[in-house]
Structure formats: C-alpha cells, structure tokens
Amino acid sequence: MASPPERRPHPATGAWMPGQPSGRRHFYKLPRPFALEHGVTLRDVVVAYETWGQLAPDASNAVLLCHAWTGDSHATGRAEDGHPAPGWWEGLIGPGLAIDTERFFVVCANVLGGCQGSTGPASAHPDDGRPYGSRFPVITVRDMVRAQARLADELGVAKWHSVVGGSLGGMQVLEWAITFPQRVGSIVPIATCAQATAQQIAWGAIGRRAIRLDPQWNGGDYYDAPDGGGPWEGLAIARMVAQVTFRSDNVFTDRFGREVADGAAAGEPVGLWQRFEVERYLDYHGDKLVQRFDANSYLVIGKAMDLHDVARGRSGVAPAMARIAARSLVMGISSDVLYPIYQQHQIQQLIAAGGAPVEFVEIDSPHGHDAFLINLEQVGPPVKQFLEKSAQP
Amino acid sequence: MASPPERRPHPATGAWMPGQPSGRRHFYKLPRPFALEHGVTLRDVVVAYETWGQLAPDASNAVLLCHAWTGDSHATGRAEDGHPAPGWWEGLIGPGLAIDTERFFVVCANVLGGCQGSTGPASAHPDDGRPYGSRFPVITVRDMVRAQARLADELGVAKWHSVVGGSLGGMQVLEWAITFPQRVGSIVPIATCAQATAQQIAWGAIGRRAIRLDPQWNGGDYYDAPDGGGPWEGLAIARMVAQVTFRSDNVFTDRFGREVADGAAAGEPVGLWQRFEVERYLDYHGDKLVQRFDANSYLVIGKAMDLHDVARGRSGVAPAMARIAARSLVMGISSDVLYPIYQQHQIQQLIAAGGAPVEFVEIDSPHGHDAFLINLEQVGPPVKQFLEKSAQP
Numbered sequence: 001m002a003s004p005p006e007r008r009p010h011p012a013t014g015a016w017m018p019g020q021p022s023g024r025r026h027f028y029k030l031p032r033p034f035a036l037e038h039g040v041t042l043r044d045v046v047v048a049y050e051t052w053g054q055l056a057p058d059a060s061n062a063v064l065l066c067h068a069w070t071g072d073s074h075a076t077g078r079a080e081d082g083h084p085a086p087g088w089w090e091g092l093i094g095p096g097l098a099i100d101t102e103r104f105f106v107v108c109a110n111v112l113g114g115c116q117g118s119t120g121p122a123s124a125h126p127d128d129g130r131p132y133g134s135r136f137p138v139i140t141v142r143d144m145v146r147a148q149a150r151l152a153d154e155l156g157v158a159k160w161h162s163v164v165g166g167s168l169g170g171m172q173v174l175e176w177a178i179t180f181p182q183r184v185g186s187i188v189p190i191a192t193c194a195q196a197t198a199q200q201i202a203w204g205a206i207g208r209r210a211i212r213l214d215p216q217w218n219g220g221d222y223y224d225a226p227d228g229g230g231p232w233e234g235l236a237i238a239r240m241v242a243q244v245t246f247r248s249d250n251v252f253t254d255r256f257g258r259e260v261a262d263g264a265a266a267g268e269p270v271g272l273w274q275r276f277e278v279e280r281y282l283d284y285h286g287d288k289l290v291q292r293f294d295a296n297s298y299l300v301i302g303k304a305m306d307l308h309d310v311a312r313g314r315s316g317v318a319p320a321m322a323r324i325a326a327r328s329l330v331m332g333i334s335s336d337v338l339y340p341i342y343q344q345h346q347i348q349q350l351i352a353a354g355g356a357p358v359e360f361v362e363i364d365s366p367h368g369h370d371a372f373l374i375n376l377e378q379v380g381p382p383v384k385q386f387l388e389k390s391a392q393p
Numbered sequence: 394m395a396s397p398p399e400r401r402p403h404p405a406t407g408a409w410m411p412g413q414p415s416g417r418r419h420f421y422k423l424p425r426p427f428a429l430e431h432g433v434t435l436r437d438v439v440v441a442y443e444t445w446g447q448l449a450p451d452a453s454n455a456v457l458l459c460h461a462w463t464g465d466s467h468a469t470g471r472a473e474d475g476h477p478a479p480g481w482w483e484g485l486i487g488p489g490l491a492i493d494t495e496r497f498f499v500v501c502a503n504v505l506g507g508c509q510g511s512t513g514p515a516s517a518h519p520d521d522g523r524p525y526g527s528r529f530p531v532i533t534v535r536d537m538v539r540a541q542a543r544l545a546d547e548l549g550v551a552k553w554h555s556v557v558g559g560s561l562g563g564m565q566v567l568e569w570a571i572t573f574p575q576r577v578g579s580i581v582p583i584a585t586c587a588q589a590t591a592q593q594i595a596w597g598a599i600g601r602r603a604i605r606l607d608p609q610w611n612g613g614d615y616y617d618a619p620d621g622g623g624p625w626e627g628l629a630i631a632r633m634v635a636q637v638t639f640r641s642d643n644v645f646t647d648r649f650g651r652e653v654a655d656g657a658a659a660g661e662p663v664g665l666w667q668r669f670e671v672e673r674y675l676d677y678h679g680d681k682l683v684q685r686f687d688a689n690s691y692l693v694i695g696k697a698m699d700l701h702d703v704a705r706g707r708s709g710v711a712p713a714m715a716r717i718a719a720r721s722l723v724m725g726i727s728s729d730v731l732y733p734i735y736q737q738h739q740i741q742q743l744i745a746a747g748g749a750p751v752e753f754v755e756i757d758s759p760h761g762h763d764a765f766l767i768n769l770e771q772v773g774p775p776v777k778q779f780l781e782k783s784a785q786p
Contacts, residue, residue, distance in 0.1 A: 209633065282598060337642075
C-alpha cells in the first residue's frame, strides 16, 4: 500500500493578523457590544471593508457586494501585500465595468466570523487578547448582515442602491432585503437559496467532520502551534469536498479525464497514493486555501450557511420572502449541482408572490456553481443593465 | 464553539476474521500463486463465496452476482452469525424470484481486497501470519475478475449463463465480458461505467484522504490496536461522502429537510456540533459501516474503482467494449449523480457498436445511485425476463 506522502508544513492559520500589512482594508470597530441572534454578545467587533468609487452627496449610489464562503473584502484588485489573492470578482468592478465605480460607490466587507480582518475565531478575545479559538460562538447570516448594517450607518448609507452577491453572498442579499426592506433599493441574489437544504447541510457537515478529525485542530485552539501545526490537512479535505460540489462532472472530464499526475517509476507497481490529475488539482486548491484561510472560520461560516433559513421566526418561507420590496434580479446557473437552478426559480417565484418586481437570468455554463465567478461575460451584462436601469428615477 | 462529541469506541476493523462464525460462506483457496495486474504476486489467496440453487448437470445455469464497494458474498439471506448485515439484494434472489434459485445456480464471491472472507488487507500475510495492513498491494477490477474465474473453474462453470451487478459490480461485469468473452453468455451491468471519470476519482480521493488523516489509521497498520483504536472516524467520513453521492438532493429534502436532531437545552445557544437530522443519518450510516468493514479494504477497493478503465492496454474504450459478445441488458437510474445515466447510454452504445445485442432499461427513481438496491420492483422484472429469455435455446 506504500506510505502516504508527508504532510507539508503550513502556518497554523491563513488568517490576516493585526501587524500584517493592511492593504486596501479599512477597519470599523463597532462602538457598542454586538448581540448575536443566538444570544451571545460580542464586544469590540471589527468589520474590515474596502470601497471603490465615491459616495454621491445624497448617498444614493452605494452598492454592497457580499462575498462567498472563502471570500473577503477584496472583491477586486491585485494580490498584493495584505491581500493574498486577487479580487474574487476581478474584471467585474471598475471604471466603465459592469459594476461601474465611476457611477457607484462600491463596498465589500469581510463577514463576521471571517478571517481577513473582521472579527472571527482567529481574532483576539477582548478578555485576554488571545485568539477566540474554541470560544468563538455560532453566528448566523443575519448576524453578518446586521454587522454590515452598522457599517452602512458609519458610512452614511441609509439605503443601498443595490445589494449583490452569490452563494453565501446571495444568502446575505436575501437577509438584507428581508430584515431591512427600507434600506435596500434592489438586490441581485445569485446561485443561492432561501433555506439550506439537507444535501447542502450534508456537504457542510462532512467538511466539519474532516477538520475535527485533524489532530492539529485541537478542539479549535491551534493558533499558538508552530509552523506546520495547524489543521490544514482537515481544512484541505473540507475544501476538496466543496471544490467538487462547486464544479461539474463534464468540466472535470474535459479538463482532467483519467490523466495520471504522479507517474510510477519504470517497473514500479502503481501505488495507493499515486495521484490522478484531478487529485493534484484538488490538492492544489486545498493547499492554496490553507495559506489564506482559517480552519475555524471555515467551520463557523459553514455552520452559518447550514443554519441559513429566511423562514426562521418569520412564520414560514413565503411570508419571509414576501417582505422583499426591492426590485430583484435573480440569477441561476444551468449546471449548478450545489444550488440547483430549481432553487433559483423558487426564489424568483417567492419574491414575485410577494409582489416585488423580479427578473430572472440563467447563466448557461458547464462550470457548475463557480460559474458566477468564472463566466463574467454572462454575469456582467445583466448586472450592469439591472444596476443602471434601477438607478434611474 | 463548544467541544465536539467524544469518539465512540469501535473495534479496529469490522473485517470478518478466521475463528469467527463462517455463516453461509464457503472458502476456496487458490492452489497456485496469484499474479496481480500490476506485477505483485499474492500467495495463499482465498475467495469467500456463497451459492444458492443447484448447478445443472451441463453447468449451463450458473449466474454470477458481483457486489458493490461495501458489499460481500451475502447477496441474500438474513443477518445472522457470521453475516453482520442482511443480503444486499434481499428479495431479488430466491425460489420464484427475479433471480430464480429453482432455475439458476447463483454464486456471489467477496472481491479480492475485500474484508468478508476473501483475501484482503486484514488477512494474514503468509510470511508471518500477521495482517497485511500497509503491505497489501494495489489491485484492480481485473484482478477481482480473474480471481472469480479461478473460482468458476473450481465450481465447474466453464461459462456463466449471466454475470450481473451494479456500481463496482457493474465494472466487474464489463471486465468479465471483455476479458473472457467465451465464458459469459449474457451480462447485466447496472449504474456503472466503462472508465472511472475525474469526478468519480475526486470523490474516491477525498475518502482516501479522510482515512489517511485519521491518526488511528497509522499508515495502514492498526489491526492490533485495542477496541476504539481503529481508523473508524476516517472511514465514517469517507462513507459519508459516498452516502451523499449515492442518494439525491430531492430525497434528502423530502426525508430530512431542515429538521434538527440534537435540540439545544432551553436557553442554550446553538452549538457548532449540534446536528441536523441529515447529519444524524450520515453518522448512523458511517457507524453502521465501521462495524462490518475494514478501512484498508475501503481504500484498496476504492483505488481499484478509480483505476477501472476497460481501455487500459486494449487500444481504447471502443475496441475494448467491442470485445463484448454477450447479450446485454444495460440498466441506468434517472437520478444517479455518481454514475449518471449518460454513462449507461455510452455503455449501451459501445456494446451495440461492437455488434452484440443490447437492451436498455431506465430505472425511474428519485433515490439516486442506490436505487439499484432500493427500487427492486423496477430492477427485478426486467432482470427476470432477461435471464429467462436468454436461457432459452
């Protein structure tokens, strides 16, 4: 069966830490304690965010972008000091682009529970200055959105022109429109859901179990482990699970087929750990993530996604969705197996049933869920048209 | 974040071990060393098998059933001493049933590399009598089939009336018909593939990584660990991955929705490890498997599935499949996301292109891949008709 390859060393966490270059980030520290939906109160909460463009004097041109699971405030821009990866919607945001920064004031904040500047499990607990680790509470998408609402107050944005995002970002978009119908002019939820389904929860649970199995997770308290001491192997496996559900059978076949990555030496038998190309690809993505992400943030945000349910405390999904007053552009992806297009049609129908105007665009792509980050030529034009049309009086 | 639940104790392996009740099993020990496709030679190979019905004097009525990943020789029959689970096709095999044991002599053998009586990683190495563990080599579906061919010789079956199986079983069915076209009268490959795809390999690789991450896997040598010392947590996670791909989004939604399994005590906040019903279901199936299966067998059989490629050494998939001379009944499942129905149509077309007679039946089921083990009312009638029709002169 031969020995498995050695664990390669990685830092204990890929979280951004105070003292590292802050890059384009701004930090807003909430002046008051922040009560979470499930009862715990956090103190000294920080929201890290980036902005592009100028806020109009009447503050009518602000667009909020909500990021997905492993995203952060860096929606566009290069990888540079303080930003380990290029913007997740690079090419969509800028002067004259789909989200036109000559026209709109664009804001993107790292979610509560995240690891790129906003308060999360890797942040210092105000009691002792040591990372929260196992002490970090369960949070919800509503908590994320309410923290963003505090930021909006700070920025002088009483009402967003639009709130836009895919996947977890789309969950935030829906919660924004339901929780604060007066503060949202229009929304663009993409490849998301009104309630996490059992299958989505199942995938999330498997990732959680993989991180928990990593002995270096250490119950969530691994931040003072030396290099190579973090639960990066568990996080990498969790990421692999997600990565397969984010893509598609057909594209994997076209791209990798049955190519072998690690050739056996001449005459040597095939080994159990000899990889196919698709395994090398998954390893690569796992390795890339652990360098810029924190395993506990992955757990906490994943749990928030599993807990996502617009119906909670609102007498059902239909009454909850009927609160949406914003003009809506709902987008779905033809090959998405994680947030299938039938769920996007449900969102469209639920919004329409509440009486708000809603448009629907299908992204026709073989790339699966991630198409909203890949097929920008299909995402951009309808978003641009929608934002600019709904900006008119 | 609260502490995760404790690991529950389990035996180091769920393999059947000599000295345990043998149940309905027979054992055939190959009289000669067995050379594997990838160059290693095994000695003292044992094939465990069960039979039902009587072999006709002209040996024309033998049907071979090939089991799936975690199956074994117990295709039908109760759970009883020596058989930890009831037959995997219980209800399909017996007097007057779809696979009629009054008419056919039915054989099912545990695959090479398995853990229910046939030689596998938990078996004693002939050199020292200790389990193979990390010393067990990589095997292929062709190795499994050639071991079954030795058993057929022993049983006096020169030619199978039919070879039948789903998933990994279907891979064996195809290899039987391609490797031994003169020894196979008809075949029923169900929900399988001619070549494992990149996505199938990806799921397999994630399961392997989860087992490897379990510190109790110990490089594959865990058999002398005390109770609770085996890599059952890694195996359970690998099983969870498989379990989700074996089922379907819609059935998970209907069956589990967003029900919570572990209620928080009144006033307590929601915990990170508080489970939804679907998580309890996955835990249940993971726990059930570790009690009757061996983690190394899971690795070795999974790798054989990833290596499955009828084209290997045969100048391509079309020439390989064109070797099939048997009458064929190809079956696919409408909701199968792991071995999608398009792959079953490919198998049908490849066989037809080679000139052999082929029929196609679609199982119309919401249950996903596992429908071939669930919707017996749809599997049984076409199999019965096919077996009995092709038995006529």
